[in-house]
Amino acid sequence: MDRDLYLMDEKWMPEYDAALTKMLAGGGYEAVGYISYAAARNVSQYAIDLSWYPNIHTRFHELRISLPRDQFVCCVSCWRHDEKPRIFVKGSWLDNLHLRSYSIFALIDAIDVTIALQRRDLTREKLLTLREGVDAIAERYRDISFISFADSLLLKSNWSVGQFDSQVRYTYEPEIFIRLIAELQAIYRSVLGLNIYAILTQGSNEYYDDALLHISSTRNHISLNSLGLPFAQLRAIEDAVRKAIRNGEHPRSELYMDENFFRSLSMAHSFKREECPTGAYRTRLMTEDSSYYIASCSQILDNMREAAPLQ
Numbered sequence: 001m002d003r004d005l006y007l008m009d010e011k012w013m014p015e016y017d018a019a020l021t022k023m024l025a026g027g028g029y030e031a032v033g034y035i036s037y038a039a040a041r042n043v044s045q046y047a048i049d050l051s052w053y054p055n056i057h058t059r060f061h062e063l064r065i066s067l068p069r070d071q072f073v074c075c076v077s078c079w080r081h082d083e084k085p086r087i088f089v090k091g092s093w094l095d096n097l098h099l100r101s102y103s104i105f106a107l108i109d110a111i112d113v114t115i116a117l118q119r120r121d122l123t124r125e126k127l128l129t130l131r132e133g134v135d136a137i138a139e140r141y142r143d144i145s146f147i148s149f150a151d152s153l154l155l156k157s158n159w160s161v162g163q164f165d166s167q168v169r170y171t172y173e174p175e176i177f178i179r180l181i182a183e184l185q186a187i188y189r190s191v192l193g194l195n196i197y198a199i200l201t202q203g204s205n206e207y208y209d210d211a212l213l214h215i216s217s218t219r220n221h222i223s224l225n226s227l228g229l230p231f232a233q234l235r236a237i238e239d240a241v242r243k244a245i246r247n248g249e250h251p252r253s254e255l256y257m258d259e260n261f262f263r264s265l266s267m268a269h270s271f272k273r274e275e276c277p278t279g280a281y282r283t284r285l286m287t288e289d290s291s292y293y294i295a296s297c298s299q300i301l302d303n304m305r306e307a308a309p310l311q
Contacts, residue, residue: 001043005085006035007052009094010073016086023081034164035086036094042287048072048087049287052097054161055170061264063203064229064286065097098163103205104261106155106177107234108184110194111252113151126191133187141180145212147224153184154234156212156224158205174202174264175304178255182297185254199237199292201258203230232283233258237292240281250277253294262293271303 008016012033019030037056042049047066055061071093077085116122131148138146147154155177162169181198188196206227214223224231241256256279263273277294 001040003039003085005038005040005075005087007038007050007094007097008033008035008086008088009091010088011091013073013088016076020076020078020083024078029081036097038087040087044287054098055172059172059264059266061172062260063102064260065204067093095163098161099166099168100209101158101160101205102172102203103228103230104155104157104159104174104177104202105200105230105234106153106181107199107238108153108155108181108196109238110151110188110192110196112194116192116194122192130187130191133191134184137180137183137187141176143212144176144180145224147213147222154224155180158212172202172264174200174261175266178265178297178300178304181255182301185297195254197241197252197254197256199234199241199256200261201230201233201237202261202264203233204228205230229283229285230258232285233281233290236281236283240279240292244279250279250294254296255294255300257293257295259291259293262295265300266305267300268303268305 016032019032023029037053039051040048047068050065050067052063052065071090073088075085075087077083144155144157159172160168185196188194214225237256244250278291280289282289
C-alpha cells in the first residue's frame with residue numbers, strides 16, 4: 001500500500017517468470033513487456049483503489065481508478081533485487097484503461113446573485129447579453145461543452161491517455177480551462193457586475209465511449225453523459241467550500257481545484273504549490289478524505305509554463 005508499483009498485462013507473465021528466474025540464478029536483468037505506473041491506496045471487498053500515473057514525463061498526472069477483483073490476476077515482487085510489485089491484470093481491462101476517454105469538469109457559479117436579484121440588477125436584457133457572450137466564447141472552444149442553468153455553468157471536456165500501439169494519443173490539457181474561466185470571469189463582470197468562482201476536477205467518466213453531450217431527436221432531452229467520481233467531486237467540493245467560508249476557514253476565491261487536477265497543471269518551477277491554501281472534502285465514492293487547492297486565475301496564469309507538445 002502507498003508505494004510505487006507497476007500494472008502489467010497478464011500476457012507477459014511467462015516471459016517475466018523466465019526473466020526473474022534467470023536473474024535469481026545470477027544472470028543479467030532483462031526488461032519484459034510494458035508497465036503502467038501506479039500505487040495502491042485501499043483494498044475493499046470488490047476492488048483495489050489505485051492511483052494511476054498516465055504521465056510522469058511532461059507533467060505530474062495522477063488519476064484515481066479502481067481495479068475490480070475479477071480483473072486482478074496476481075502480484076509479484078522481489079525484495080532482494082528491488083523489483084517493485086507488479087500487478088498482473090486482464091489485458092482487456094488494461095487496454096480499456098489506456099484507450100477509453102476521461103473528462104475534465106468545471107462548475108462555475110456567480111457570486112452574490114441573491115443581492116443582485118434583490119436590487120433588480122439582473123434584467124432580461126443583461127441575461128440575454130450574457131448568454132450571447134457565452135455563446136461567443138463557446139464557439140472558440142469547440143471541444144468543451146457548455147451547459148448553463150440559472151446563474152451557473154457546467155463545463156465538460158473529454159481527453160484520452162493513449163497507448164503505444166494504437167492511434168489514440170495523450171490529449172490532456174487542463175490549462176485551457178484556466179484560460180477559459182478567466183474569459184468567463186471578464187464577461188460576467190462586464191455584463192452583470194458579478195464575480196464568479198469555479199470548481200475543477202478530472203478523472204474517470206463512466207460514459208467513456210460517448211460524445212460530450214446527448215441531445216434527443218426531439219431536442220427536449222439533454223444528457224451530460226457524465227457519471228463517476230470527478231462529477232461527484234464537483235458537488236462535494238462546492239459543499240465543503242461553502243461550509244469553510246461560513247466557518248471562516250478560508251476566504252472566497254476564484255478557483256477551487258481538486259488536488260489531482262491542481263498538481264497536474266504545468267507550472268513554472270519557481271511556483272510553490274505548497275504555499276497555496278487548501279481545504280478538505282470527501283464523497284461517498286472515496287474511501288478517504290481528499291483536498292482542494294485555492295487560487296486565483298491570475299495566480300495560476302502568471303505562473304503557468306508552456307506544456308510540452310502533445311505526442
